[in-house]
Amino acid sequence: MLLLILGLVVFLGVHSVSIVAPAWRDAQVAKRGEGAWKGLYSVLSLVGFVLLVVGYGQARLDPIVLYVPPVALRHLALLLMLPVFVLLLAAYLPGRLQAAARHPMLAATKLWATAHLLANGTLADVLLFGGFLAWAVADRISLKRRAARPVPGAPRRPVNDAVALVGGLLLYGLFVAWGHRWLIGVALV
Structure with a gap:
């Protein structure tokens, strides 16, 4: 630990x-x-x-188990994860999605952390995902007092939103079907 x-x-x-x-x-x-x-x-x-x-x-x-989440929360976690990869791509692909999310990387981090806190209940999970959630919230609040630095990425093009949406959903599907098991060791389906 x-x-x-x-x-x-x-x-x-x-x-x-x-x-x-x-x-x-x-x-x-x-x-x-x-x-x-x-x-x-x-x-x-x-x-x-x-x-x-x-x-x-x-x-x-x-593991030190703090709580055992009901199965329904695991399904909710999968749903909350749906926009995460889209937001991650939108962070580097300027367009309407990036503008709407304002800070898509932080939004993705908050959704990722919240989803994992709902689905996992060990002390390590609470430390890891709770730490990232607290950091993302603090960073988002601090951005109201300071100017955001430019994020390197692709040039602004009309196709960026489509790439972020389609690419993010494809990445989500791959991660659910195969990537999470391969990287994390936990099969989701």
Whole structure:
């Protein structure tokens, strides 16, 4: 469990710099340069991600059950996950979907975390998905006080919404049918 917590602290901590210390972040970019900042950010994010993946895997071997969700919540979780891949693609494909969601990556993260909290009830699940949900909510609130940085992505084109919608639904179908079992070890169907 310690690795999971450490991974969450590192990963979400790095991703929280703009939330809690935007002026410090900007000073570091000015001092070190954009490339150096992004390099350090990427390395720390990767270290945190590896720690939380390994820690979550270890915690699943000896789970501490906090609650047992009814089967109906697992079905609701699948439904909540439906727009997640669409939103993930919309984050990088400027169009009406991106504009409507305002912050599609954060919306996707909140839906993903909520769905998984509904379907899973171990301590590791609550730490992982609850941590991401709390972070996404805090980041969304903080964006009301600070300017969002531009997200690199495709140029604005009319086809972007169709690509995000069709591509996201295809990814969802693949993930439900095969990807979740392959990556996470848990079959959904």
